[in-house]
Amino acid sequence: MGGLVVTGTPRTPLDLLGTLAGYSVATVHEAQGRRGLLASAITPIQSGMRVAGSAVTATVTPGDNTTIAVAVEQCQEGDLLIITPTAPCDMGYFGDLLATSLKARGVRGLVIDAGVRDVADLQTMGFPVWSRHVCAEGTTKGNLGDVNVPISIAGQIVHPGDAVLADDDGVVIVSRARVAEVLVTAQEREAKEELSRARYLAGETALDVNNMRPMIEAAGIRYVDYRMWQEGRTS
Numbered sequence: 501m502g503g504l505v506v507t508g509t510p511r512t513p514l515d516l517l518g519t520l521a522g523y524s525v526a527t528v529h530e531a532q533g534r535r536g537l538l539a540s541a542i543t544p545i546q547s548g549m550r551v552a553g554s555a556v557t558a559t560v561t562p563g564d565n566t567t568i569a570v571a572v573e574q575c576q577e578g579d580l581l582i583i584t585p586t587a588p589c590d591m592g593y594f595g596d597l598l599a600t601s602l603k604a605r606g607v608r609g610l611v612i613d614a615g616v617r618d619v620a621d622l623q624t625m626g627f628p629v630w631s632r633h634v635c636a637e638g639t640t641k642g643n644l645g646d647v648n649v650p651i652s653i654a655g656q657i658v659h660p661g662d663a664v665l666a667d668d669d670g671v672v673i674v675s676r677a678r679v680a681e682v683l684v685t686a687q688e689r690e691a692k693e694e695l696s697r698a699r700y701l702a703g704e705t706a707l708d709v710n711n712m713r714p715m716i717e718a719a720g721i722r723y724v725d726y727r728m729w730q731e732g733r734t735s
């Protein structure tokens with residue numbers, strides 16, 4: 501039906517978002533048990549930007565971006581707008597004008613399972629966007645989706661107020677109730693990776709750093725001298 505706007509939804513606190521933005525999407529994805537990652541078809545239009553925001557969710561009808569204007573008004577500092585169409589659509593729902601409006605409200609970025617346009621302008625103004633498509637064809641106005649309801653997007657369910665973390669590798673969702681706990685695990689993981697990095701730097705390989713030798717032995721690895729191998733003296 502559409503047209504529902506839920507107001508007063510809880511948000512992930514700004515301080516937690518600030519800490520979350522210190523970790524990569526890959527680290528957070530691992531830290532929460534390899535969960536929460538949007539499909540890899542959702543890609544950044546820019547490179548080198550990482551943002552964390554509190555989800556303002558929206559659905560849009562195919563080829564119509566009216567609901568984005570409605571959603572923008574619900575956004576505030578620290579939010580990230582995350583939008584999915586009710587049926588697949590590659591049209592350019594969003595461009596530099598809507599981005600200017602979101603930026604003015606302190607919104608961290610946009611994730612959309614559809615098309616965007618004006619990408620050069622979006623890049624110049626530094627407003628980060630992750631989308632499935634880039635498409636110059638614009639949308640019309642007149643039909644309503646919903647704002648701040650749970651949405652299904654690119655393989656994940658997102659509730660308003662969940663934390664959304666996005667960088668060059670993609671987009672990961674952390675449910676609002678789990679953010680603090682996931683941050684602890686992410687910190688532990690970073691510390692472990694720091695130790696591993698030091699060992700790699702010193703010349704060790706993953707076989708020892710990750711204790712993989714028993715595993716590859718069990719899997720049947722064989723090392724054969726080249727000459728023996730050429731002479732067919734081994735199978």
Ligand SMILES: O=C([O-])CC(=O)C(=O)O
Nearest residue numbers: 593594595596597598599
């Ligand atoms: O106006 C639109 O429908 C989308 C767009 O190009 C913009 O926001 O600049």
Ligand SMILES: [Mg+2]
Nearest residue numbers: 595596597618
């Ligand atoms: Mg435009």
